[in-house]
Amino acid sequence: MARISLKDVRKSYGTAHVIKGVDxxxxxxxxxxxxxxxxxxxSTLLRMIAGLEDITSGTLEIGDxxxxxxxxxxxxxxxxxQSYAIFPHMTVRENVAFGLTIAGASxxxxxxxxxxxxxxxxxxxxxxxxxxxxxxxxxxxxxxxRAIVRKPQVFLFDEPLSNLDAALRMDMRMEIGKLHNQLGxxxxxxxxxxxxxxxxxxxxxxxxxxxxMQVGAPMDLYHxxxxxxxxxxxxxxxxxxxxxxxxxxxxxxxxxxxxxxxPVEVATAxxxxxxxxxxxxxxxxxxxTVSEGPGQLHGQVALTERLGAETVVEITLKDASxxxxxxxxxxxxxxxxxxxxxxxxxxxxxxxxx
Amino acid sequence: MASKFTVSxxxxxxxxxxxxxxxxxxxxxxxxxxxxxxxxxQRLVSPNPTEFVGLSxxxxxxxxxxxxxxxxxxxxxxxxxxxxxxxxxxxRSLTRNNPDRPDLAGMRxxxxxxxxxxAKTFVLARDVVxxxxxxxxxxFVIVVAPxxxxxxxxxxxxxxxxxxGINVFRAIYFMxxxxxxxxxxxxxxxxxxxxxxxxxNLLDAISFGLIPPVNWLGDPSTALGAIIAMSxxxxxxxxxxxxxxxxxxxxxxxxxxxxxxxASKWQVFRYVTWPGLRNTAVLxxxxxxxxxxxxxxxxxxxxxGGPLDSTQTIVFQAVERGYGKQDISGGSxxxxxxxxxxxxxxxxxRFLTREKS
Ligand SMILES: Nc1ncnc2c1ncn2[C@@H]1O[C@H](COP(=O)(O)OP(=O)(O)OP(=O)(O)O)[C@@H](O)[C@H]1O
Ligand SMILES: [Mg+2]
Numbered sequence: 153m154a155r156i157s158l159k160d161v162r163k164s165y166g167t168a169h170v171i172k173g174v175d176x177x178x179x180x181x182x183x184x185x186x187x188x189x190x191x192x193x194x195s196t197l198l199r200m201i202a203g204l205e206d207i208t209s210g211t212l213e214i215g216d217x218x219x220x221x222x223x224x225x226x227x228x229x230x231x232x233x234q235s236y237a238i239f240p241h242m243t244v245r246e247n248v249a250f251g252l253t254i255a256g257a258s259x260x261x262x263x264x265x266x267x268x269x270x271x272x273x274x275x276x277x278x279x280x281x282x283x284x285x286x287x288x289x290x291x292x293x294x295x296x297x298r299a300i301v302r303k304p305q306v307f308l309f310d311e312p313l314s315n316l317d318a319a320l321r322m323d324m325r326m327e328i329g330k331l332h333n334q335l336g337x338x339x340x341x342x343x344x345x346x347x348x349x350x351x352x353x354x355x356x357x358x359x360x361x362x363x364x365m366q367v368g369a370p371m372d373l374y375h376x377x378x379x380x381x382x383x384x385x386x387x388x389x390x391x392x393x394x395x396x397x398x399x400x401x402x403x404x405x406x407x408x409x410x411x412x413x414x415p416v417e418v419a420t421a422x423x424x425x426x427x428x429x430x431x432x433x434x435x436x437x438x439x440x441t442v443s444e445g446p447g448q449l450h451g452q453v454a455l456t457e458r459l460g461a462e463t464v465v466e467i468t469l470k471d472a473s474x475x476x477x478x479x480x481x482x483x484x485x486x487x488x489x490x491x492x493x494x495x496x497x498x499x500x501x502x503x504x505x506x
Numbered sequence: 507m508a509s510k511f512t513v514s515x516x517x518x519x520x521x522x523x524x525x526x527x528x529x530x531x532x533x534x535x536x537x538x539x540x541x542x543x544x545x546x547x548q549r550l551v552s553p554n555p556t557e558f559v560g561l562s563x564x565x566x567x568x569x570x571x572x573x574x575x576x577x578x579x580x581x582x583x584x585x586x587x588x589x590x591x592x593x594x595x596x597x598r599s600l601t602r603n604n605p606d607r608p609d610l611a612g613m614r615x616x617x618x619x620x621x622x623x624x625a626k627t628f629v630l631a632r633d634v635v636x637x638x639x640x641x642x643x644x645x646f647v648i649v650v651a652p653x654x655x656x657x658x659x660x661x662x663x664x665x666x667x668x669x670x671g672i673n674v675f676r677a678i679y680f681m682x683x684x685x686x687x688x689x690x691x692x693x694x695x696x697x698x699x700x701x702x703x704x705x706x707n708l709l710d711a712i713s714f715g716l717i718p719p720v721n722w723l724g725d726p727s728t729a730l731g732a733i734i735a736m737s738x739x740x741x742x743x744x745x746x747x748x749x750x751x752x753x754x755x756x757x758x759x760x761x762x763x764x765x766x767x768x769a770s771k772w773q774v775f776r777y778v779t780w781p782g783l784r785n786t787a788v789l790x791x792x793x794x795x796x797x798x799x800x801x802x803x804x805x806x807x808x809x810x811g812g813p814l815d816s817t818q819t820i821v822f823q824a825v826e827r828g829y830g831k832q833d834i835s836g837g838s839x840x841x842x843x844x845x846x847x848x849x850x851x852x853x854x855x856r857f858l859t860r861e862k863s
Contacts, residue, residue: 225768
């Protein structure tokens, strides 16, 4: 069984504190995705779990063993690197069998396990090639193949798809999803692509500056972001934030408005506000609708992007702030046209100004 | 992009000019001169006009022959013994004014061996010293190339770690390379001194006087070995730096991947480091071989080819001939022979270490 638990894990390079006290629990068989902006410490955290970086303080448990001081090989993890890290002078077969060769497995065992991995990854025809004769996606498959032959309890992926083109990335993403279902192993996956995060994860960990911003299921994070950062980070196009004035508080609800927004009541989701204070109202572009009649928001069309199934409209509100609406149908708006917009207050999020 | 620098040929030639002139004057011209002179009887300074002599210089250098002789027998038919060994007819009788064997005229005994039985085969060479020089040079190359390359790789692996103060070690190992070989040779002459040299003193101290002093450079059985040891020490830092640069081209993630798969130190070397050093190894082998064939300064400073020609080398002979004996055509012929040897060996090495696909 391979639960993974991090308790107040920290990492410093001299005086640079890169990971600042992280607590995460990952259940056995869970697909956990670390997301966050570049430089937030995703790779560092993953490499600490792999054993490639020491842990400055805190405890790391894999499968109920504290592994802080164990070398990588004894942690029962396999890792797939962004740069593939396949051995250039070995054939695909030798690369995939590498872990078995190291462990001194017999040729028959190696052949059987390599064949199985090749079947799962559909690369039987590539086995006798050299890495230089493979495409990027095929190399990544080899790297994954090398990871799966040893049947580790935990897989670690560090941005495995970021060197691939968009189409291939989608294919490989689905394959990794299938692989997780097939193998049932615990997987930790680092990415800064939120589509990968949303589609693959059972649990997403959003990181920023070496700290956990929020942990939860993808839909949980999407619909109930705990803070401004998570709200803005997940979803594309990203959430609109309107500066609003809190008119009044009533239990768990606040009445807010601004120059372009008619007063509306929204949930405070446990966050505290005072009347008269300026706050940010978060509205996902997808939950805005253009209304023929009256609306809660008023503005002028600044730009339209027609994507076929979706139309992204940029609107300049009456108070000159920009707003993006993503309409789930094809529509034409003349530039400069006045529009009224509506939204469901239950889908709006109110955050304090930072 | 057509900038002024890529278009203007004149600027280009002007900039390359000084280097081209120097290379032409000091490398290319002498190279062809040497080939040309080796077919003449040119002397360094001579009032006589130069004559074309064809291959005679080469024949003089490379002429070898074998004669198999039966031992001398007395009237009773028994083998004549001298100092416990059978006595053979003198070689001189064959090589001096012997009308039956004009081909052996002027040759001298190089070495002899017997394949069982009483007959003994004598190998004669027209130029025994040159032959010894060739053999010594080959011994030098065959010992120095693998030992120096191996030691340098070991040092490079030790030094290629992120440890505090590792740069001090890098500097120390590299220092002998920076110091002129002439200076190094002078110092080592002192170290090897037969009476009170550092080495003898050291051996004396650690063996509590059991090891008697050895005249390292004065004894034919140790002189070449002493030069080999000192030469390995001197240039090992240079090869180390080449290995280091090769080590640094290996991606660190490959090492991380190997660590995660549980590879031991030796397995990491075998599966990651060594394959990643292939091209460097080829380069080092060729560089060492070429440098080793050029062995000269150490000999010139430390032994002058002696004792008993035990440290003669090809380049030392070339210089000795060309300038010492003013026989510039003979020296040139030696240079050309060396060129052919080094070229062939490099080509063979390239062929053996080629990328197999
Ligand atoms: N050896 C090191 N010494 C000092 N700082 C380091 C070192 N390695 C990483 N860092 C710092 O740690 C922080 C986190 O780096 P990390 O590579 O984990 O980011 P990341 O989230 O993976 O980013 P990316 O998405 O760009 O890969 C960065 O600010 C980086 O500058
Ligand atoms: Mg990273």
